[in-house]
Amino acid sequence: xxxxxxxxxxxxxxxxxxxxxxxxxxxxxxxxxxxxxxxxxxxxxxxxxxxxxxxxxxxxxxxxxxxxxxxxxxxxxxxxxxxxxxxxxxxxxxxxxxxxxxxxxxxxxxxxxxxxxxxxxxxxxxxxxxxxxxxxxxxxxxxxxxxxxxxxxxxxxxxxxxxxxxxxxxxxxxxxxxxxxxxxxxxxxxxxxxxxxxxxxxxxxxxxxxxxxxxxxxxxxxxxxxxxxxxxxxxxxxxxxxxxxxxxxxxxxxxxxxxxxxxxxxxxxxxxxxxxxxxxxxxxxxxxxxxxxxxxxxxxxxxxxxxxxxxxxxxxxxxxxxxxxxxxxxxxxxxxxxxxxxxxxxxxxxxxxxxxxxxxxxxxxxxxxxxxxxxxxxxxxxxxxxxxxxxxxxxxxxxxxxxxxxxxxxxxxxxxxxxxxxxxxxxxxxxxxxxxxxxxxxxxxxxxxxxxxxxxxxxxxxxxxxxxxxxxxxxxxxxxxxxxxxxxxxxxxxxxxxxxxxxxxxxxxxxxxxxxxxxxxxxxxxxxxxxxxxxxxxxxxxxxxxxxxxxxxxxxxxxxxxxxxxxxxxxxxxxxxxxxxxx
Numbered sequence: 001x002x003x004x005x006x007x008x009x010x011x012x013x014x015x016x017x018x019x020x021x022x023x024x025x026x027x028x029x030x031x032x033x034x035x036x037x038x039x040x041x042x043x044x045x046x047x048x049x050x051x052x053x054x055x056x057x058x059x060x061x062x063x064x065x066x067x068x069x070x071x072x073x074x075x076x077x078x079x080x081x082x083x084x085x086x087x088x089x090x091x092x093x094x095x096x097x098x099x100x101x102x103x104x105x106x107x108x109x110x111x112x113x114x115x116x117x118x119x120x121x122x123x124x125x126x127x128x129x130x131x132x133x134x135x136x137x138x139x140x141x142x143x144x145x146x147x148x149x150x151x152x153x154x155x156x157x158x159x160x161x162x163x164x165x166x167x168x169x170x171x172x173x174x175x176x177x178x179x180x181x182x183x184x185x186x187x188x189x190x191x192x193x194x195x196x197x198x199x200x201x202x203x204x205x206x207x208x209x210x211x212x213x214x215x216x217x218x219x220x221x222x223x224x225x226x227x228x229x230x231x232x233x234x235x236x237x238x239x240x241x242x243x244x245x246x247x248x249x250x251x252x253x254x255x256x257x258x259x260x261x262x263x264x265x266x267x268x269x270x271x272x273x274x275x276x277x278x279x280x281x282x283x284x285x286x287x288x289x290x291x292x293x294x295x296x297x298x299x300x301x302x303x304x305x306x307x308x309x310x311x312x313x314x315x316x317x318x319x320x321x322x323x324x325x326x327x328x329x330x331x332x333x334x335x336x337x338x339x340x341x342x343x344x345x346x347x348x349x350x351x352x353x354x355x356x357x358x359x360x361x362x363x364x365x366x367x368x369x370x371x372x373x374x375x376x377x378x379x380x381x382x383x384x385x386x387x388x389x390x391x392x393x394x395x396x397x398x399x400x401x402x403x404x405x406x407x408x409x410x411x412x413x414x415x416x417x418x419x420x421x422x423x424x425x426x427x428x429x430x431x432x433x434x435x436x437x438x439x440x441x442x443x444x445x446x447x448x449x450x451x452x453x454x455x456x457x458x459x460x461x462x463x464x465x466x467x468x469x470x471x472x473x474x475x476x477x478x479x480x481x482x483x484x485x486x487x488x489x490x491x492x493x494x495x496x497x498x499x500x501x502x503x504x505x506x507x508x509x510x511x512x513x514x515x516x517x518x519x520x521x522x523x524x525x526x527x528x529x530x531x532x533x534x535x536x537x538x539x540x541x542x543x544x545x546x547x548x549x550x551x552x553x554x555x556x557x558x559x560x561x562x563x564x565x566x567x568x569x570x571x572x573x574x575x576x577x578x579x580x581x582x583x
Contacts, residue, residue, distance in 0.1 A: 035075055036132040044111055047217030048101035048236050050086050050279070051269035054172035056217055059083030060103060060126070069127075070295060077112055077128040078413045079103075086270055087124045093117055094126050095115050095270050097279030099166035100236035100248040100297075102216040103128055113238040113297070117166055117276070122436050126166075129249035133296040134238055137246060163249040168278045184334065199486030209305050210285035212264050214240050220247050221263030221283035222290055222298065224338055226308075227326025231338065234265050234281040238502045243302040245288070253334070255293045260329050261306040262503055309335065309417050315346060316425040332399060332414060336392035339420070343388035347426060350384040357431040359561055361423045362391065364398040367416040372398045375556075377526055379432045379563040391422060408533040425561065432563045433459035433466060435487050435527075438570035441469055453572065456484045458526070459564065470529060470558060475551070478574055480535040487567025489528060527557040527564045 042062045060079040065073055071075040081087045086095065094117040101114040103455075113134055116127025205246045207226075214220065218237045226229040239246040245262065263283040269280050289307075290300035308327040328338055350356055360376040374394045376387070399414040441454030450472040459466045472484070533551040 009561055010096075011194055016469045031109040032131045032135075033105040033111040035065065035077065035112075035132065038111070038130075042105070043106045044103055045083070046101050046103040046114065048098050048114070049217060049219040049267045049281075050084065050095070051267050052267065054086055054147075055084055056102075057084065058087055060128075063125070066127075074133060074296065075130055076116060077130060079126055079128055081114070081124040081126050086272070093122065093276060094124050094166055095272075095279055095282055096127075097219070097234050097267065097270075098166040098167050098236060099168075099250060100220070100246075102236075102238050106352060110239070113163060113236075113249035117164055129296050131239075133244050134249055137292050137294045137297045137299045138244075152158070155515075164276075165248070167233045167248060167250070167252070168281065184337065204499075206310075207261075207286055207305070207308060209303060210264065210287055212285075212287035212302060214245060214287075214302065218239060219265035219267045219279070219281050220245070221265040221281070222247075222252060223261040223263050223283070223286070223306075223327075223329070224334070225326055225328050225342065226261060226263070226286065228324040229326045229342055230283070231341075232263060232269075233282045234279065234283060238297065243288070245300055245302060247298050247300075249297050251295050252293050252298060254295055255331065255334075258290055258293045258298075258329075259307045260290045260293070260300075261286045261327075262300050262302070263307065268383075274411065283540055286314045309420060311420040312340075312422070313346065314421075314423045316427075316476070317347075317349065318427050328420075330417070335417075336395045339395055340388040340392035343391050343422075344385060344426070345423070347387060350426060350428075352382045352384050354428060355379065355381055355430070356383045357429060357563055358387060358426050359423075359425040359563075360387060360391070361558065361560075362394065363421045364395065364417055365419040365421075366398060367418050369415060372515040375526065375558045376565050377559070379430060384426075387426075395420065411427045431461065431561055432466075432565050433461040435568045436460045436465075438484055438486055438568050447460040455484060455570070457529075457568075459527075459562065466562065468527060468559070470555075470557075473529065474574060475533065477532060479576060480533065480536075480550075482572040482574060483532040483534065483567045483569060484572065485530045485532075485567060487528060489526065505566050527559055529555040529557060531555075 040062060043059065044062075045059050046055060047056050048058065059082050061082070062077060062079045065078045068074065068077060081094065094114065096117075098114045103111045103114060105111050110131045112125045112128040112130045115129040118125060118127070214237045216237055216239055220235060220237045222233045222235075223230065225232070233252060235248045236249050237245055238249055252258075263285045264285050265281050265283045267279045267281045270277055286306065288300055288302040289304040290298050291304075292299040295525055307330055309330050311326055311328050313324045315324065328335060328342075357379045358376065360374075362374045364372040364374075366372060372394070376390055395417070398417060401413075403414060435457065437458040439456050439458070441456040452473050455470045455472055457470060458466040459468065472482070474482075531553040535550050
């Protein structure tokens, strides 16, 4: 009991000491107005970039301090904003994009940052994050200690809280579909289809960091996706110490350690409308990296290069082609969700009620291991929304070491994705081809046992015909029949079930192999080829399917712009006379 009590006292002493050290450091950077001294009726002023034609200064009057508003020890100062014509309308509330706007007491001490609004508010009432809370975020033991307590905050757990942060998320070149993305936010930001990122220079040489200086009150951006496609959040810089920047006064996702690009931003004015007004802010070049995403703010460094994943999508929609180059943040939860949103939004012109033909071929480049390729071809309904989920699934699986899928030991480090390329073609035409015939690909039926046996698989769609050639290797000294089956996944799975019913030898293992292949491929429209090598016996069993299979091979053939359906089979007799007959 004594040892436990001593440990608890030690943690408390260390916590108090750490807070005191940080408070001293913050006061050395700038005088801090303590939240304990904030009273009803006190006034002050703040700064926020509201556009070139409007003053950037505003005033505030404190209404009250909400104790433990974000959980144990995290307060919010509620104040009415005034003194700026953008904040005088009584029915608009606080402007989204003001997150991080620094507030000062009348004697010039740093009091905190405008960070929260209240959904449905009809007056500019702002929730201010106290200055010490913001400056506790950083790459030091104190910030981790403080934020470990805040991870269990009531605010973070209560998604129904009417308070929302004042970050404005903009999208460019994609429609604003953000249901999956919104679920990751601790508090609700505002999404706007306007603004977003200015077009960048050619990204083929990689992402570049531009030198930039900031001051408190300047607009600032954080990128989730940058390039030809962008998903960016905008707000306000709160505190700047050399190249170190604090912003927003609230979390983005509360992920802790992050590596998100810090973006230059410029505000051109504000839209004063309902349900919430917002800044018209555009973001530009990468100017640094945010490295901490904590409950009471984000923190980063100017001039630091972010670690992002380059991604290219070669898109074809009903014959119209487009190539998109962009960079996406590297975060195990967020990256697949962003990819899913990007693909979903690229296909917004299609409906799930339409019959579509979809082809997708992708490659995920992984550090230290072989690249992961994936392929999808399908025709039918519901494919517009299925593609985003499919690509996200492939990216999730690509980061898991193969051993972790089967072993129950400690998981290894996630694999590192170095790049993603996706070719995606969607059309409203039916490009389904049925398997019509499997025949000998040579005019001569006589073959040498040491050579390959050529087969042609004939595919037809109306009047159009395509031929897939396949070379079959005959095992040396083999004497028996070879059964070749070709078709789509559904038909092949059905035939495989029947074959396993008739065969007793290792049928469950063979079914497992084929089911795994289908599951990993996920593509119902690929061309699958299965080959059974069945030896001749001297017994009474004359049926091919009742003889033991000594060997089986499974292949998946990737075909451009072809969806395969149906199934055909061929029987090849192999004997010591070196004659092959295809039936």
